[in-house]
Amino acid sequence: MRVLKFGGSSVADATRISRVLDIVEAEAAKDRVILVCSAISGCTDSLIRIGGQRDAALRSSMIAALRARHSQIVRRLFTGEQRRQVETELDSIFEDLSAAKGEQCVPFGEILSTRIIARKLNCEQLSAFWLDSRRLVKTDGGKLVEELSYKNIRAAIKPHSQTRVFVAPGFIASELDGTVSTLGRGGSDYSAALYAAAVGADSLQIWTDVPGIMTANPRQVSSAVTVPTMSYASALSLAENGAKVLYAPTLGPAMSSGIAIEVRNSFDPSNAGTIVCKSDPAQVETWVGVTSTDDPGSGLSTLCLVSEAVRVPEIVCERMLACLQENGVRVEGKPWREGDAYFARCSTAFIKEALCAVHREFFENASLGVIDVFLAGYGGVGRSFVSTVTAAAGRIASRTGKSIRIVGVSNSRSYMIDPGGISPEQLEQRLRYGKSAQNYAFIDEIETLSARKAVFVDCTDSHDIHLRYEGLMRRGINIVTSNRRSLAVPYAQYASMKATARENGVFFRYDTTVGNALPILESIAGRANCSDSIVAIEAVISCTLNQIISRYDGSRGPSFASLLREAHESALTEPDPRTDLGGKDVLRKLLILSREAGVPLEASDVEISPMLPPEFFDCGIDEFFAKLEAWEQNFIDLEDELDGKGMRQRFVATLRRDKTRPLGYRAEIKMQHVDPSDPFYWVTGTENVTVIRSEQSAPLIIRGAGEGTRLAASGIIRDLLQ
Ligand code: ASP
Ligand code: MG
Numbered sequence: 001m002r003v004l005k006f007g008g009s010s011v012a013d014a015t016r017i018s019r020v021l022d023i024v025e026a027e028a029a030k031d032r033v034i035l036v037c038s039a040i041s042g043c044t045d046s047l048i049r050i051g052g053q054r055d056a057a058l059r060s061s062m063i064a065a066l067r068a069r070h071s072q073i074v075r076r077l078f079t080g081e082q083r084r085q086v087e088t089e090l091d092s093i094f095e096d097l098s099a100a101k102g103e104q105c106v107p108f109g110e111i112l113s114t115r116i117i118a119r120k121l122n123c124e125q126l127s128a129f130w131l132d133s134r135r136l137v138k139t140d141g142g143k144l145v146e147e148l149s150y151k152n153i154r155a156a157i158k159p160h161s162q163t164r165v166f167v168a169p170g171f172i173a174s175e176l177d178g179t180v181s182t183l184g185r186g187g188s189d190y191s192a193a194l195y196a197a198a199v200g201a202d203s204l205q206i207w208t209d210v211p212g213i214m215t216a217n218p219r220q221v222s223s224a225v226t227v228p229t230m231s232y233a234s235a236l237s238l239a240e241n242g243a244k245v246l247y248a249p250t251l252g253p254a255m256s257s258g259i260a261i262e263v264r265n266s267f268d269p270s271n272a273g274t275i276v277c278k279s280d281p282a283q284v285e286t287w288v289g290v291t292s293t294d295d296p297g298s299g300l301s302t303l304c305l306v307s308e309a310v311r312v313p314e315i316v317c318e319r320m321l322a323c324l325q326e327n328g329v330r331v332e333g334k335p336w337r338e339g340d341a342y343f344a345r346c347s348t349a350f351i352k353e354a355l356c357a358v359h360r361e362f363f364e365n366a367s368l369g370v371i372d373v374f375l376a377g378y379g380g381v382g383r384s385f386v387s388t389v390t391a392a393a394g395r396i397a398s399r400t401g402k403s404i405r406i407v408g409v410s411n412s413r414s415y416m417i418d419p420g421g422i423s424p425e426q427l428e429q430r431l432r433y434g435k436s437a438q439n440y441a442f443i444d445e446i447e448t449l450s451a452r453k454a455v456f457v458d459c460t461d462s463h464d465i466h467l468r469y470e471g472l473m474r475r476g477i478n479i480v481t482s483n484r485r486s487l488a489v490p491y492a493q494y495a496s497m498k499a500t501a502r503e504n505g506v507f508f509r510y511d512t513t514v515g516n517a518l519p520i521l522e523s524i525a526g527r528a529n530c531s532d533s534i535v536a537i538e539a540v541i542s543c544t545l546n547q548i549i550s551r552y553d554g555s556r557g558p559s560f561a562s563l564l565r566e567a568h569e570s571a572l573t574e575p576d577p578r579t580d581l582g583g584k585d586v587l588r589k590l591l592i593l594s595r596e597a598g599v600p601l602e603a604s605d606v607e608i609s610p611m612l613p614p615e616f617f618d619c620g621i622d623e624f625f626a627k628l629e630a631w632e633q634n635f636i637d638l639e640d641e642l643d644g645k646g647m648r649q650r651f652v653a654t655l656r657r658d659k660t661r662p663l664g665y666r667a668e669i670k671m672q673h674v675d676p677s678d679p680f681y682w683v684t685g686t687e688n689v690t691v692i693r694s695e696q697s698a699p700l701i702i703r704g705a706g707e708g709t710r711l712a713a714s715g716i717i718r719d720l721l722q
Pocket of ligand 2: 007008038186187188
């Protein structure tokens with residue numbers, strides 16, 4: 001048995017009714033059919049007005065107009081004796097309507113349409129049997145009495161085993177005491193579902209005037225498209241939150257009897273429309289549709305986005321908010337989520353813009369690409385990375401169409417991996433109860449997973465973790481690192497990592513290893529790769545030394561030793577501050593800068609002039625500080641002398657073209673005395689300045705904050721999203 005339901009616009013006139021009959025005929029050739037119809041379009045509204053009309057003259061002219069519409073249909077569909085018979089039947093129905101009062105008028109529309117259609121089918125030798133839904137579908141206080149209705153329907157159909165087509169009015173029912181009732185506006189869909197459930201139909205077809213259930217109302221969003229399949233739950237969410245195409249209660253009987261609903265277009269019967277059925281357990285992420293409901297009292301509307309199997313549901317509200325705001329729609333309060341549906345409230349005046357913006361964001365852009373991240377290192381930068389990813393998720397998604405999901409995390413003690421994603425709120429807790437991270441067990445486990453396209457983000461300070469990079473790359477895992485030790489390795493190792501990345505089609509990015517989030521490396525590579533060869537790179541890139549040196553003011557301020565001690569105590573320096581003073585950290589950065597410029601520099605090629613004589617470097621730390629105090633006068637003399645000349649000193653790393661050197665470049669790190677015409681003169685605090693001189697362009701000067709975990713995090717995210 002197949003149940004076919006046609007709505008008011010599908011039976012609005014004789015031409016359309018003929019089209020319906022063609023569809024019914026085709027279906028009846030395959031199986032027995034129950035045809036459920038609405039009243040002709042606008043009829044129910046007219047009947048409600050007729051029921052409420054007190055003025056007898058007005059009322060009879062309204063009834064006459066309705067009669068005229070039906071008579072016109074009859075004249076087109078029937079001729080001769082048959083037409084006379086139908087007209088006689090209409091006379092008696094309209095007589096009953098004239099006598100009816102108030103709400104009792106409402107059910108006549110479905111009786112009229114289905115009586116006409118049943119008669120027409122009989123003329124076509126389809127022997128249609130008309131079922132009186134008023135007797136079969138029972139309500140109690142307006143609520144459906146399901147079992148009784150099913151029993152009535154089955155009993156009514158059973159004796160007619162030879163009948164190919166049954167015709168039943170939708171929408172109408174009766175109370176237990178016999179008074180006529182309805183299933184609510186739009187209730188014909190529901191009637192059809194009840195007939196289908198009662199007889200255990202193989203197919204339930206809801207024929208309407210749109211091409212199935214669409215991603216949005218096409219009258220509001222012109223780019224809306226038909227959704228081929230969706231779950232009962234999705235259809236219910238759409239129907240409950242403003243979609244007009246299907247009456248929400250319809251889903252109940254269909255769902256509990258497991259009958260799929262086909263929503264099809266009666267103007268385009270060859271099109272498959274939408275199939276609403278049980279959800280597929282292997283469902284992939286899908287955006288189903290966006291609808292809205294208006295709340296007339298408040299001037300606000302609620303927009304609802306329905307989805308299935310969303311991979312990162314946590315960010316959908318943020319993404320919705322970001323896209324609405326970017327399209328100039330003000331959102332009232334915060335968007336919220338209920339299961340697979342996401343809601344936002346905005347002014348009704350802007351609802352069309354809002355629907356279009358959300359539709360564009362979720363349905364027209366390519367679906368969101370998820371970037372899986374294994375995060376090594378959960379210290380300052382790692383933590384900041386996680387919180388930035390979380391806070392900016394909506395913006396990242398709406399601007400780049402990507403979402404970052406953390407699937408593994410490790411600190412020096414423990415690690416944990418969850419391919420389903422680790423929510424940031426639980427991360428710390430879960431890490432605490434993770435597995436032991438000894439000997440890079442974290443990486444061992446990552447290598448056993450099939451995690452191609454994932455990104456390994458190294459926020460550690462480890463000196464040997466780079467030895468594991470190439471193994472990861474060979475498994476298709478990309479690398480983003482902020483750990484400069486990994487890059488400041490012997491050149492052969494550096495080159496090998498780069499080559500392995502290239503050979504395996506993965507990216508290897510480390511833009512934050514020099515100058516934090518400043519775009520230094522990309523600027524160098526940008527020039528060097530375009531054969532605008534680099535003449536020199538000069539850089540003040542030690543935040544630690546710069547902080548101390550720029551604060552030091554000779555005889556007018558605190559001693560150099562006390563400034564260094566302060567920096568040491570606030571962990572601004574390396575554990576042994578002589579690593580900074582000796583230029584070790586600057587050396588690493590210079591190696592990275594030079595190699596980016598295409599110069600295969602080794603640490604041994606760099607001439608370093610430490611700030612202090614050798615005897616400061618081969619003693620204990622306490623002795624070192626004592627010696628430093630004693631050395632203060634030397635600092636004062638130099639500072640005061642420079643001050644007199646209007647100059648300052650800065651710790652500068654330089655790579656400069658020099659034909660006499662084997663590499664063609666000379667690299668040095670030393671204190672330099674600079675005057676106000678030099679960009680280094682103006683650097684303060686933890687700022688960094690890099691000057692890139694190339695053959696063809698004017699020098700590029702990059703100056704900005706060289707420190708800060710938040711900045712580092714955003715630099716890492718930039719590397720990830722590039
Ligand atoms: N004719 C009824 C209405 O307009 C029922 C239906 O169309 O489904 O609400
Ligand atoms: Mg309808």
